[in-house]
Amino acid sequence: MIADRIRRLAAAGALLAFVLPLAGCGGNQEPAAKEDTSTAALATAKKNFDDATSVHLDLATDSTPTSGDAVLGANGILTHQPAFQGEVKVLLSGFNATVPVIAVDGKVYAKLPLTPKYAVIDPSEYGAPNPADFADAGKGISGLLLKMNDVRKDGTTREGKQVLTRYAGTLTGDLVAPIIPSADATGSYDTVVGIDQDDRIVTLDVTGEFFSGGGDETYRLRFDDYDKSVKITAP
C-alpha cells in the first residue's frame, strides 16, 4: 500500500516537474542547473580517476555477516593495466579471511586462507569480484559516477585532512554488483561520492541491503595516493 502510494506520488511529482516549465510557470530552473554542475563535477572526477596510472584503494564495511560468502573489504593498489595487488577481506563459508590477491592480465591469483602459495582462481566462485575490473572506465568504479540517478550536491564533509564536496544519488544493484557481488541486482543503493579540491574521487559510500533480510549496510571506498608509477606483475 505505502509503496504504491509513494510510487504514485513520485509519478505525480515527475509529471509536475515536467509540466510546470512547459506551462510557463517555470522560472525556477535551479534544480536542473544544480544537476548540471553536479554532473560536470562527477565527469571531471571520473576523467581524473581514469587518467591516473594508479590509485590506492580501501574498501571496508562495518557489516558482519557470519554465514555464506561475502566480500568485506579490500586494500591495495589499482592500476589501469588493468591490475590490482593487495588484500581482499572475504567471508568464506562463515570464516573471515584476509586473502592476498594479485589480479593482472585477466587472471586472478589468490593465496587462499590456509594455503601456502598463490593459485589462479575464478573469483566469482568465491563470491568475490575481479578487483582489476574496478579500474575499467566503463563497468568499473569511475563508471558508476556517471550512472548515478537523481544526483544532487549534498554539502561538505571531512575526510582526514581534506574537506570533500559530497554528491548523492542512487545506483541500481546491477551496477553495484561488479564491485560488491552480494548486491541485489534489482535493488537500489544510495550512493554518496566525496570529491576533493583537486577534483579527485576520495570517498564512495554505497548503502543498501547487501545481505537479504539483513537491513541496510554501508560499504565505504576510499582512494588516495593517485598517480604513482606502479607496475603489477603476476606472482
Add this chain to the structure above:
Amino acid sequence: MTLARPLLALASVAVAFAAADTYVVVLSLPEMMTSAGLSVEQLQRAAPIISGFLLGYVAMLPLIGRVADLRGRLPVLVVSLLVFGFGSLVTAAAYDLPSLVVGRFLQGVGGGGLVPVTLALVADIYPAERRGVPLGVVGAVQELGSVLGPLYGAAVLVVGDWRDIFWINLAVGLVLAAGVAALGRQGSSRGPRRLDVVGLSLLGLWLVSLLLVMRQPDAVVTSVDWGGPFVPFGTATSPWLSPVGLVTVGLGLALTLWLVLGRRPFFDARDWWGTVRQADLRGALLLSVALGGVIVAFATADPQVQVFSPVGPWALGAAAVAGLLFVLHQRRATNPLVPRGSFAQRPAWGSLAVSFFVGAALIAALVDIPVFARISIYGDSQIKAALVLVELLVALPVGALVGGFLTRVADSGLIAGAGMACAAAGFWAMSGWDADQLHHHLSSSAVLALTGFGFGLALAPVNAALLASTRPAVHGVTSALLVVSRMVGMLVGISALTTIGLRRYYTVSADFPSPGEVCGGGRTRCDAYSDLLQHAGVAQLHSIFAGAALCALVAGLLAVVLFRGAATRATPAVALLTAGG
C-alpha cells in the same frame, strides 16, 4: 564481622566473574581477530588475546597478597575491580591488536588482584582449622567461572557482538566495586570523604577523550568543523599523534600529576606506590618479563616459515634470564611471597609441576575443542560450537567428586595419575577424530566425558598432596600458587601448542595442488578442495590434541612419581575436593 561474610560472597562472585573472563573470548576469537585486522590463519598472533589476560592475572598474584596485608582488603578489592573495569573499557574500545591485548592485560591485572585478597578475607574471617571449606568454595567458584566463561561469551554473542561482552564486563566490574565500597562504608565509622572535584573532573575528561580517540566517532570525525583535531600530524597514522590524541595524553599526565602531588586526591597514588614498593614489586616485574617473553616468542612467529621469528629466541632468552632472576630473588628476599621452606617436601613442589602440565592440557581442551567444532560442523554457530564442551564440563565435577572420595582410601599420586591417564586417552582419541566425528554423538560424547572426568579426578589428589605436605599456616598462599602454576601452564600451552600446530599445518599443506587441479573442469572452488583444506585444518588440531595428550601423560607420570608418600589419606574429603581449585 557481620559484614565480612557478605563481603566474601561479593568477592567470590567477582573471582568467578574474572575467571570466566579468561575464556570468554574463546568463541568470539574469529570476530575479534577480524576487528584487530588478523586473518583466520594468524591464530598464533591472536593467542595473546587469551594469554595477555593470563599474564596480567599471574603477574598480579604475588604482588597483591602483600599489598592487601598492608592496605586492607577492601580498598584493594575496589581498586582491583576498577582496574578490571578499565581494562574491559579499553578492550571494548580497542581498534587494533596491541590496544586489544593491552585491554586484556589490564583486565587480567584487575582479575588477578581479586584472588589473593579473597583468600586473605577467608583467613580474616575463619580460624585456621575452619578455613578448608571456605578456601575450597573460593577455589570452586573460580573453577566454575573458568568453565562457564566460554558459554557466557557465546550467550552474549547470540544477541550482540564481541565488544558487548566487554561493555557488560565494565558494567559488572563497576557494580561489584560499588557494592564492595558500599559494604565498606557501612562498616567504617568515618564520614563520607571530601569530594575531589579537580581529580574527578580530570578523570572524567580523560576518559571521554580516551574514548573519542579510540572509537573515532563518525559524526565528529567527518564534521568539517569538528573533525580537524582528530587528523594525525604530517604523515603519521596513529590516532594518538593528533591534537585530540595529545590532549588525551596531556590529560592523562595531568591526572597522574594530580594524584601524585595534589592535596587529598581521590586516589592517593604516593601512598599506594609506597605500599607497592613494600610488597614484592621486583618479583612481580621479573615474573611478568619471564612470561611475557614466552608470549612474544610464540606470538611473533610466522608458522609458514618456522616456529620462531628472529626475535623469538631473544624473547625466550630474556624470559629465561628473568625467570632465573625471579627464582634467585625469591630465595634472597627478606620477606618473600612464599615463606621459605613452604615447598621443601617433594609432593609440595611436585604438585606445582603437575599443575603446570594439567593447565597446558586443559587449555587445549577449552580452546581447541570449540575450534574443532567450528572448523568441522558448526562453522556458522558459536553457541553450538561452545555447547560441544558441555559433556566435558558436566563430567568434570563428577570426576572431582569421585577423586575426592578416592583420595581418602588410595595413594594420591595413583589417583591423579589415573585421572590424567583418562584425559590423555581422551585427547589421544580426539587426535584421531575426522571432520564429521561430532555427528557421531555417542562416541564423541564418551571421549569428551572421559576427558572431563579425568581432569576432575586429578583435582582433589593434587590439592591433597599439596595440603598434606605444607604447613597449615601457608595453605592459602600455596593453594594460590597452585592456581598460578596451572595458569602459567595454560599460558605457555596456548602459545606453544597453537604455533606448533600451525607449523605442522603448513608442513602438511606445503605440497597441496592448486584449486584448479583439484576441482577440474575449469572450476577453482569445489567441495573436494574445501575438504582438502578442512582436513589439513583438522590435522593441525590433531597435532594440538596429541600435544595435549602428551602434557596430560607427563602430568600423570609426575604425579605418580612425586606424590609418593604424601600423607593425604588423613585429610578430610571435603577440604580436598575443593581447596585451591
